[in-house]
Amino acid sequence: MWKSLCSLFKKDCRMMMSGKFFLVALGSLVLYTLFINFGYVKFMDAQLYNVYLYDPAGMQTEVSSLVRPVSSLEELNNALASDTNGVGIDASGKTPHVLFYAATEKADRHRTDYALSLLSPDGNDTAKTVGSNSPEMKQRREITCELLFIEIVAVGFLGIASVLFKEKQMGVIRVHAIMPLHKSLFVCSKIMLFLITDLVFAALMVLFNVGLDGMSVLPAVLVQTAILSLIMALAGFGCTMLLRDFKQFSLAYLVIALFAATPVFLAANTSVKMAWIDYHPFYHVYMGLKNAFFGVPTTNPVYYAGAIGAIILLFLLVEAAFRKEMGKEG
């Protein structure tokens, strides 16, 4: 059995090399690393929002030194017109009112919270510091997690399809039907190869973009990467077996990518709230990965039981589809 698995694995490596898959993965790694180190971190290193306070009666007594007082409402409006990211506080009434030049109700709550926290730095509105990451390290971990998730969901899923569609086109899958080997090894070999590739990719992403600080979270990150990689590789394998050609596959890919990635990113990284997101399986996988990056590994056994169950179910479905493909006409 091991001999057969080694033969399949070696052949799959050659197929992936000839399909330039490793080159694409390496290219992605270089691109992501350059983007994070020379683009994202610098781009995100923004100044704090300026907070302007109009308090004619001097009611606010514990105001932070970061707040800029103004003497009239007109001056407050002019300040916001010239500094459109700034936050204005009109404390002329009993309760301070927050003013923006432009804002959306859900997405700009953090600006409100920040401004109000400066009115009473020791009060209830003060933000709590979670963890010991510097702002840059937090950004590095966040973006590395997001790009790793995209890479596995998109590139891994497409990668397995590109290799398998070639084999399907050449008809060689049918030859394996009459070979003296356990047919499930054909599936295992491919899944194993993509898993190893994804794990190496994840380790390098952490090393290059989070640095040596990331080594402490690497085991937990690899566990979550493995779960996501297995699910996506099996889903890609199954779709390739069921769909006729790469054109059909790209449509399915669009649906899956949109279904998997878009709501998850929105729910996890913005203040957009979706009540149903708890029922979205990829949300839990993404949060598992994100928590792992921030040193809070997921310990919920239900999550792991669900992930293992999904992987086993997908494997069985893929195996059935693979056997059906082997029996098809040439």
Next chain:
Amino acid sequence: MKMIEVKNLTFSYGKDKQALHGLNFSVADGEIFGFLGPNGSGKSTTQKILTGILKGHGGEVSLFGKDLRTVQTQEFFQQIGVLFEFPYLYANLSAVDNLNYFASFYPKEQLRDVKELLEELEFKKDFLNKPVSSYSKGMRQRVSMARALISNPKLLFLDEPTSGLDPAGAVLFRKIIEEERQKGTTVFLTTHNMLDADLLCDRVAFITNGNIVALDTPQNLKEKNSNHRIVVSYLYQGKRKEQTIEAPELKAGIPFAYDEIISIHSQEPTLEDVFIQYTGRGLS
């Protein structure tokens, strides 16, 4: 010993798509058995069932003296070789790499030498290490044949073995199949090519619409369906003439006056004529 025994074999692809309607035949150890039929007649379905690719058949099928449903172990696949209708190979790998890859699933002691086998199949040496994508159809067919033979199978399933070959290649393949028979290999040959069937097969079965309509040696089938007439061309008084006579008339010699016999031709039908007689359809 019977290498293949099929009793009342049925198979259906769906509720109303019955492909095989109770086939009965057997193939003896060391025999070359031809399975002939037009497209969609059930040839490939039968071969797929026999090679263990299609499951869910009805009736009884035994190979190597064991029931097919229980025999499909790795040991079973080690004993069979299959040449598919199309040369399924890894296009990015060379002939040698393809064969080494497929050979790696068999025990080493039963394998033939890759390069010797390709030489036997008159494969061009310059192409040994070039990718299959650069090969002609005939070269691909040679590599596929090598794949089917590499494990020294006891039972060989060949689907259109001479397809895509030039006449010299077809002669070579027939010679190789004959050599396999001499080694004791049983061959189940599925083909459209009547010449292959006539020259190679000990017995042939004609299948149409999922039924076997005739099964015998090619010679018997032709004789049974012959009109037993003979055409004699001859010269008489300086003129060329031709007469058709009944075969028994020859017992007493040529029953007409002649100066010189030019040729005598029996009117025995070809295997294809016999096939059309039985099925009412051509093979293409």
